[in-house]
Amino acid sequence: MTLGKLGIGWQLGVPSGWGTYGVNLALELARRGCEPELFFTTPALKLPPAQAQVLGPALARQPGNMAAFRQGAPFPFPVLHALGDKLDLPDILAPLKGTPDIGMVFFESAVIPPANIARAKRFAVIVAGSTWNAEVLKAHGVGAVRNCPQGVDLDVFRPGPKQGRFKDRFVVFSGSKLEYRKGQDLVIAAFQRFQAKHPDALLVTAWHSPWPQAAQSMAMSTHIKQPPSVGPDGRLDLASWAATHGVPENAFIDLGALANADIPAILREADVALLPSRCEGGTNLVAMECMACGVPVILSRNTGHMDLIAPGNGYALDLQIPIGAITGRKDLDGWGESSIDEIIARLEDAYGNHQERLQRGAAAAAFMQSWGWPAQVGRFRDAIAEFTG
Numbered sequence: 001m002t003l004g005k006l007g008i009g010w011q012l013g014v015p016s017g018w019g020t021y022g023v024n025l026a027l028e029l030a031r032r033g034c035e036p037e038l039f040f041t042t043p044a045l046k047l048p049p050a051q052a053q054v055l056g057p058a059l060a061r062q063p064g065n066m067a068a069f070r071q072g073a074p075f076p077f078p079v080l081h082a083l084g085d086k087l088d089l090p091d092i093l094a095p096l097k098g099t100p101d102i103g104m105v106f107f108e109s110a111v112i113p114p115a116n117i118a119r120a121k122r123f124a125v126i127v128a129g130s131t132w133n134a135e136v137l138k139a140h141g142v143g144a145v146r147n148c149p150q151g152v153d154l155d156v157f158r159p160g161p162k163q164g165r166f167k168d169r170f171v172v173f174s175g176s177k178l179e180y181r182k183g184q185d186l187v188i189a190a191f192q193r194f195q196a197k198h199p200d201a202l203l204v205t206a207w208h209s210p211w212p213q214a215a216q217s218m219a220m221s222t223h224i225k226q227p228p229s230v231g232p233d234g235r236l237d238l239a240s241w242a243a244t245h246g247v248p249e250n251a252f253i254d255l256g257a258l259a260n261a262d263i264p265a266i267l268r269e270a271d272v273a274l275l276p277s278r279c280e281g282g283t284n285l286v287a288m289e290c291m292a293c294g295v296p297v298i299l300s301r302n303t304g305h306m307d308l309i310a311p312g313n314g315y316a317l318d319l320q321i322p323i324g325a326i327t328g329r330k331d332l333d334g335w336g337e338s339s340i341d342e343i344i345a346r347l348e349d350a351y352g353n354h355q356e357r358l359q360r361g362a363a364a365a366a367f368m369q370s371w372g373w374p375a376q377v378g379r380f381r382d383a384i385a386e387f388t389g
Contacts, residue, residue: 013045
């Protein structure tokens with residue numbers, strides 16, 4: 001049976017993983033003849049003309065859907081719900097009901113309260129954004145669980161030649177919003193030592209986000225003196241932070257907030273990417289974008305990253321210190337801390353063998369060819385088909 005309509009119960013267009021996921025899911029559903037039904041949008045939603053045309057009918061229906069939601073009646077089509085960490089569903093969204101309700105989740109805590117497990121019974125199925133998330137849900141006794149990671153825009157993120165923006169430097173790229181979970185303290189600590197041996201090394205970062213306060217979680221780190229400060233413009237002062245921790249001014253570039261269309265050209269200039277996250281609920285979109293551009297990535301072998309690691313398609317950080325056991329915090333079970341020494345060893349591998357680095361980058365791009373949004377949304381529809389027919 002063909003799925004004719006599917007509700008998307010979160011806000012499209014916000015600068016977050018959920019915002020990106022929602023836009024691409026809606027686009028691919030519409031292109032496949034399934035009408036995406038929207039409830040929450042943002043005035044900041046800006047789409048290229050071609051995408052705006054595809055989603056025009058759905059955006060036109062959105063005010064009517066919102067009015068019906070306020071009246072409290074269930075919708076006669078399946079509705080997806082974005083579940084938060086620990087399987088939370090905000091009270092404001094709980095009244096949104098579909099036929100049936102389907103949960104989607106990318107969580108970062110392996111401990112789920114029993115009350116949230118009980119409330120999750122309203123969902124016909126919960127779609128997890130990584131194998132790790134799916135395994136945690138099953139371990140908690142959640143009924144129907146399906147694993148379906150997010151996709152990547154292969155029309156935008158693809159291999160291409162370097163333009164020589166950073167000349168003859170050995171460029172290490174690191175992205176994602178700056179916070180303890182993402183491990184940028186490990187990047188700074190390892191790069192400082194690596195660059196002292198290789199003065200041509202350059203760390204290029206895209207660590208800004210609309211939530212600079214998240215950087216204060218870096219106070220948990222034992223590898224840095226303090227989190228970065230926030231300047232008068234509301235942005236993190238990353239250059240000063242790097243300098244405070246021994247990274248020379250001429251070895252660090254803060255890219256600031258980048259438009260999505262500008263990112264691929266930057267990524268193609270990188271020799272290697274370094275993403276030592278302590279936890280990823282999903283599969284880390286930044287890592288996927290780097291790989292799709294043919295950039296070999298140094299990835300921590302934990303949580304959602306496990307779905308991206310295959311022989312020869314990058315550099316894995318195999319030693320993972322269990323943070324939950326170290327800190328005694330049950331909510332951090334499953335998180336792993338990478339070794340600074342191993343990070344430096346992988347940077348040395350990439351630096352010392354140009355040909356192997358190119359081969360790993362090409363393997364990464366080939367690996368991501370089956371992760372485009374059309375393919376992943378197709379897999380998503382297959383995953384929920386038995387619950388929506």
